Amino acid sequence: MKILLVITDYGSFNNFLAELAVSLCQENEIHVVCSGSNVINIVDKFDYAKYNLTFHTVDIPRSTSINKLIKSALEISKIVKVIKPNLVYVHFTTGIFPAIFFRKRNIEYWGTFHGLGMNASNGIRKIMFSIVELFCFFRLDKRFLINDKDYELVSNMLKKNTFKYNSCGVGCDINKFDKNIFTEGDKSDLKQDLNVEGKFVITYTGRFVEFKGFDLVYHSFVKLVEEFPDEVVLLLIGGRDPIHQTGLTEQEEINLFKNESIVNVGYTSEVEKYLAITDVFLFPSKKEGLPVCIVEALAMGVPVVTLDERGNSDIVKNDYNGYLVKSVSKLNDIDKIVEKLKYLDANRNILDMLSSNCLKNRQTYSRSFFVEEQLKLINDFKLKVKK
Template sequence: MMNIMYKVLIVITDYGSFNNFLAEIAIQLSFENEIHVICSDSNVINIADKFDYTKYNLTFHTVNIPRSTSITKLIKSAYAIRNIIAYVNPNLVYAHFTTGIFPVILFRKKSIKYWGTFHGLGMNASSGFRKIMFSIVEFFCFLRLDKRFLINSKDFKLVSSMFKKNTFKYNSCGVGCDLNKFDNKRFTEVDKLNLKQSLNIDGKFVITYTGRFVEFKGFDLVYRSFVKLIEEFPGKVVLLLIGGKDPIHPTGLTVKEEIDLFKNKYILNLGYSSIVENYLAITDVFLFPSKKEGLPVCIVEALSMGVPVVTLDERGNSDVVKNNFNGYLLKSISKSNDIDKIVEKLKYLNLNKDVLEKLSLNCFKNHHMYSRSFFVEEQLKLINYFKTEV
């Protein structure tokens, strides 16, 4: 039974997200299964391919899966996905993100099993009309999926209260990260000094943000907090930005602020990078005040490198950051208050290196929990168990 070649169809919104989050599990599954991947060809997270995918039993199918709420585009992508499913005839369709799950499940085939992983529920992180819209779409998905997976405690609590059967939470720390790569021991003090000197930031207090420059990830709070901080510490602090703007989501900054973002001599825009770990190795504090996360990989990567995190006390963030242990969780009240609290913590850590060192050492106490291998092993067990049920 276990040696039978099964067809597993993975669906995720875009190629960049597949490459960054699901590459390892797809490769592992391909050794004993026929793996198909549906995604758009866009690279929202634009990094080099982790593998030469042509060497594995993987077949990619390109569908323009919208990240917007366009009904026309969603239905068009749903028809395209249905046709691919009919052609491939997989044993299992495994979709990720609400935007990937909804068009998959819209025209589901009864003879095939459908699983879905929600990397952060919209209904649990929205308000007003958007909350209503997400609630309708996600509840529809819950009803039609054979198994539902959540990656943080808050989302799991909500969905399991509605659907007690076949609702699960990942035991792994989200999708985790590569601990062989995100390992501070790889970098000597000379390595760190050389990188700092090449960036002309030697002797400065380094704050880093990684991800898309979008308001719902708190990017506006990052910029405004930093600008306020350099008023008190001119020439002594620097902000490393690893990522870039998203064409469909606003930064939350004014036109004047966006101009300054690329002109400010204390802000280094490094773009998307495949060597994030290098920059984390020279980082003092990781700043990621996001309100809309499932379980942020960027926080897991920072903690793996021993970098304390300052973030908001929101779902996903609070699953990995423990207040006063490996960082700070700030209760969000208003943007102006959030900025004040962020600046207060950054200022405190800049002036109290002993506290910073203690938080950094605490990051390593749960180091093994951050491994992506946990995620891969858990997913392999799930797929193999599924094969015994078919």
């Protein structure tokens, strides 16, 4: 069977869909459409040249620019016409819209929405997302959501052929994100290398963008370090996104890289080793589907402080594996985040309890559940095609 996977950029494919694509290659001809950019810039998980996998580069914009999306839609349409796949399976709204715009007859189209814009926006952006996403809903043969809030919204409109992943989003590699891999010596050496021995370690992973709460991370930490100088440290894993604002002023961005209590790790394929020395994972994102970085932190036994928003609240539970901060205003959110961080720093027994609870659900975070679920869906469709 021929399957065309479409995702916005190569970095996202490599990070989220690599295992699924390689598994599908064993019995299918797999094509991947994505832009050549590495928004999530890590080394390749596999040597893709060894697999029955063909990449097609299309500049899919990560925005709601209709003109650019239609241009990419034409390019994807041409690829579909040549390949003639049995199934076109697309991820992210900005990938689904151009893939479905000129959909071909007698081809099945599936789409997974990793966080609906209509469910996390206001004003004109909410209207724009609603138009685009509703268009996608009605043109897809199957619609997949990855969190409860999005699924409730779409299934109330279109019950038939609307599904929610049973897996924890796309999950993570729990064999890699395993705290037991790291000895006390390993952790001590890394702390020495980073000069963070004896400090309360807070970690943020992701793009430095405002909608992921990066500005809240910075301001919360600056406030915390003013009260506890030389006692806390912030590890930043990730980097700037050229099309999205950090939420910081120019001077704050300068101060960010001058602050001796902030360690800028950058993008890395070894996130797990930094989580191994982390006390609290801080990810106050305002717009998520189901964040992989939180899944990775929980799999490592690291309690999470995040905003009480869809996706985050699907996996983080108050007083169990972390804390959900109800977003009221920027200043209030910062105060509440600092309050939770101070509480956990002062109450290590509570921190240990939360960490232990994270590990109780560890198996549910496995990416293998996502891959197995997707393989079953596609194999069931394959049987249908053969009939």
